[in-house]
Amino acid sequence: MKTIEEFISENEEQTRDFAASCISIFKPGDIVELSGNLGAGKTFFVKSFCELKNIPNANSPSFAIVNEYAGKEKIYHFDFYRIKKNEELIEIGFYDYINDESAITFIEWGDLFEELLPLSRYVIKFGLLDNTKRKISLLKYE
Numbered sequence: 001m002k003t004i005e006e007f008i009s010e011n012e013e014q015t016r017d018f019a020a021s022c023i024s025i026f027k028p029g030d031i032v033e034l035s036g037n038l039g040a041g042k043t044f045f046v047k048s049f050c051e052l053k054n055i056p057n058a059n060s061p062s063f064a065i066v067n068e069y070a071g072k073e074k075i076y077h078f079d080f081y082r083i084k085k086n087e088e089l090i091e092i093g094f095y096d097y098i099n100d101e102s103a104i105t106f107i108e109w110g111d112l113f114e115e116l117l118p119l120s121r122y123v124i125k126f127g128l129l130d131n132t133k134r135k136i137s138l139l140k141y142e
């Protein structure tokens, strides 16, 4: 496990700056787990990342389990929060998604079914410091 970046975000704008710094890091085929409490900014980060990739319509996939966004590169956006058993993920083709080398896959609450995630992945941890302040750590597992 390697720490790539540690970032204090004071507000939404700075979280967008952090997302901009990730544009040159995440490549098609990469898996990015997002962890942190309710409201920590996981969805906000994915929306910001997508906007920078000219994908304007990213939103929380918690009811759909996965959203797919078509841009210059494909993006899959999972949220495991409402999943009760890992079979629910297998049934919708989770492994096909994460093995798609043409897409970047973001997984909110990935830690809930960590056993399904490949060891080789990025992890972004969002810590809620106060109303608008977040500690964001970007790690690489391999």
Ligand SMILES: Nc1ncnc2c1ncn2[C@@H]1O[C@H](COP(=O)(O)OP(=O)(O)OP(=O)(O)O)[C@@H](O)[C@H]1O
Pocket (backbone or CB within 6 Å): 009, 010, 011, 012, 013, 015, 036, 037, 038, 039, 040, 041, 042, 043, 044, 045, 060, 108, 131, 132, 133, 134
């Ligand atoms: N510095 C900041 N960075 C990111 N979001 C911030 C920041 N300050 C305030 N916010 C607000 O915090 C909220 C984060 O909500 P978001 O839906 O992204 O959380 P989440 O981690 O996806 O939660 P959930 O676990 O419910 O999916 C948004 O309303 C956003 O505007």
Ligand SMILES: [Mg+2]
Pocket (backbone or CB within 6 Å): 042, 043, 044, 060, 079, 108
């Ligand atoms: Mg969310």
